[in-house]
Amino acid sequence: MADLPIWHYDTLFLTLALLFGITALAMQNLMGAAIVFGAYSFLMCLIWTTMGAVDVAFTEAAVGAGVSTVFIFATIYNTGVSATPNSPRIAFKIFAGLIAFGTGAFLLSALPDFPDWGDPKSPVNSTIAPYYIANSITDAHVPNIVTTVLADYRGFDTLLETTVVFIACIAIYSILRIDNAKSKVTEPDIITSPPAYDPTDSLIIRQASRIMVPFMQLFALYVIAHGHYSPGGGFQGGVILGASIILLSISFDLKHVLQQWTEKKIMILTALGVLIYAMVGLACILMDGVYLDYAALDSVLPGDEAYARSHGILLVEIGVGITVMFSMIGIYINLASNGRFDRGL
């Protein structure tokens, strides 16, 4: 099996993925489109796993197939399902099709110039990347090279990426939240506690999620902490943690979650995650290093310089995890309740 070039089993997956993508866009029922889109994302995970990109596949499984599908559901729940167009706009569609076709042809014109798929000597695989592979262990004692590059070599990207998630959370709060034109900054009204037993709620679902959620959270913490040695890290763990809360709010009632996770808590914790990351970087400056140079933290963290890097990576991953978890919850709460914070999906 291992002798086959990569593309042998990828061809099937790729064609299927293409099919799913087109189906998702062609469906008139938005709910169906969202489901097919989720399936498409899972297929993408498979493709990436076969290409050896486990971390990406993990993230896509948690983010693309999991959370974004739920986001689309929440939106559809608050709006309408059907997507029957009023006007077909044939001419415009053909025009757009021509643009897309032209762009595609232009992109494909570069095809003969490309290295073959899976060529280990292609420029991408032989310029900087070997440095990471060869030095990840000596620089940071981290076998998962993706983690090292993510949080150390290109740590600045990750700081900004965390910021992007933070922005998304603030942006959605500021877009969707409905203020009752109160000029005073107050907590949203205390939400009355839901009835103990709601006949429309299923006991089975509640119990099942009650069993699942602790394990999910445990697993998420494992993913964050064990990101040095196995696929995963702050993002994946954070998303799973967020997803566990989202599961609770789906299976029980959004009110439960809203009671617990007020806007204040979510915003403070989301900001806190970014702050942890940025502050670890600043600490490096204060200890005579460059920004995000965890080796400068050598004197406070145990072990030698490489271990200092390893611990620094862990610290920032925790920051990332916190931000991602709470912003996912925040985004979900907003999308599901349509900014009203009283009821929802």
Place this chain on the structure above:
Amino acid sequence: MEDIIPKFNYIVVVVLMMTGLWSMLAQGNLIKKCIGMAIFQTGIILFFISIGAKNDALIPILTEGANHTFDNPNIDKVTNPLTQILMLTAIVVGVATLGVGLALAQKVYQQHDSFDEDEILNNQTK
């Protein structure tokens, strides 16, 4: 044919991306636009992952194995980690954009009771 087979994946990637691009441009439904956007982004991610793939290579997590050791790994047998990091970032950026897009779509729906672009335009010019 000889030229095409090793590069078949790029063709699929391009078709995927163009499907997404087309639906971002042409679809009248806002949610469909969002889904098209996500598909476009996945296409780009797939493109990046494919250029970093290596034949018969292991995942970028080093282990003590038969053909390479911990301190001195066999570079040709480890998938390129760099493209993967870039795409991790791109995925997260993608979901953030999707969230904001959906939030805006909900607000638009509240105003116009429709996801259809033409209808919204009609409502606005009324």
Place this chain on the structure above:
Amino acid sequence: MEYIAYFFIVVGLIFFLGTSIGLLRFPDFYTRMHAAGKGDTLSTVLILVGCIFAVGNQGDLNWILALKILLIINFVFIGSPTATHAMMDVGERAGAKPWNKKGENK
């Protein structure tokens, strides 16, 4: 060892085939969900059991991995039927009528 793995995986796939056929051929929502829920859970579990043997190394089971896969089986076992139940529940509330022999309600 390898053959045990193959056996489980093949049996799992047979069940999966049954699931797919059932999903397509059964007449109404409830029977379809029945096929999907039961067949899907069982076949996933069987394939995972096959995987336990497949990841073993020359006759020895890789215990850590086996434990992890067992945990996955556990969660599939909880999650999949619950999801099916939830969909059934929603289907009933949405007014999907069960099929009967006269074929009144399709």
Place this chain on the structure above:
Amino acid sequence: MIKHLPIFIVLAPLLGAVFAALTSWYRPKLSFPVVLSGLFISFLSSFCLIFKLLNSESGIIHYQLGGWGDKGEYGIVGIQITVDYLNSLILTAVTIISLLTAIFSSQSVNRELAGQQRYFFALFSLLVTGLLGITITGDIFNLYVFMEIAALSSYALIAYGKGRSYMASFNYLIMGTMGACLYLLGVGFVFVKTGTLNIENLSLLIPQTLQASQAVFVGFVLIIVGAWAKMAFFPMHGWLPNAYTYAPTASGALLAPLATKVSVYAMIRIMITVYSIDYVLKSPNIQTAALLLSSISILVGSFFSLTQTNLRKIACYFIVSEIGYMVGGAWLANDPGLKGAVYHIIADAAMTSALFMVIGCILFRTGQVELKKLDGLFYKMPITFIALVITMAALIGVPPTCGFFSKFYLIQGAAQAGTWHFVGALLISSLIKAVILFRIIEIGYNKVPNPAKEGNKTIPRDEAPLSMLIPTLIVTLSLIALGIFTDTLITDFIAKALPEIPAP
């Protein structure tokens, strides 16, 4: 600490935003000063960097994040941020304008967004972070991330406008994401052939060894088109007027001068540093197309501005036409053209900023900026009106304002390249702006009989509050100051920033 100045430019507004989001829950009043101090630190850092740059021999300051610098045969393995003559100016311009806009907008935010301003300044600061990041970064992928930071925060800032702004913001999101995706794809195509993302390493590789590569060329076109979508260049300009018109005053005043200009900077950076002028000149088809599009862009922007009745919409269409100036100037790919384009980035940032601030002042007092309802504006808000006239004069290109000099260079460049349609478009657009200026003067000054004379209706003076007026005046006067110091700017910075350009 001097060593760390480059990172503080980006970090200060970022931390300001985070702290603002935190403090808004405990001391809501503190969140504005926190953001302001972040912007101020950023401004100070960029200002100090200019002097450091002038004293340095190499004319370039690197800062390698995480200490991951050049590793011999591998190249630069980490992310590097770079300050050189080209971007130090733009960094300073962005920080100054954002600082002034923050001061300017505190009042209007309190009034327009009463009750919802909690995250406004956090988002404001994050937008500035994104813009500064685009300007300062030395890594093409990092640029993409910064682009998204700026974009996401601007979607939210525009959506603060309520009403029609949601749809405008959604359209902007779709167009902006498309632009960012095309950019990222272009980065991918470049990456395939080079294997590195660092601008400095790329600039060594591409012009020398990869001139003929089709993939690199496709990457070039994709990056440029992506940047065009972000800056609302002609065929993709549809989102801009609505988005900036329906945004709240404060968002408009920040976004309009900076967001598009920074994209232009990114395009120029890719054109002259990553690829090279040589490369641009060797792809004549793209050059001709770009020049033609910029002429059309200028004309479309100008003519549409003539048809509008809302001063804000007019200003938005001005942006579309000004984008044409800069893109056209850059694609002339000769010495005066590029000088004009780079100079115009700064000049236009100041001009647009002044224009939107003036509009903000008028909006603050009168609540609307419909052109025909501005009668008697001169008597009501004389200082604001004079500022408006000066700004419009700068946009037309009346000496000694900065607009004159940038246009001078652009026309000189176009004449040198023989691109006469660009010259024509420039002149026509000036003419149209002059028409609009006279219309404004007509309405604001002549339409109402002079209230100072006896017997006429008196119009009470009602200027905007000082916190709005002073930033407006500073920016307006800077238009003249920029014009006076053109020579210093061009010879000390811009000429040094541009590479050797082969004579035609």
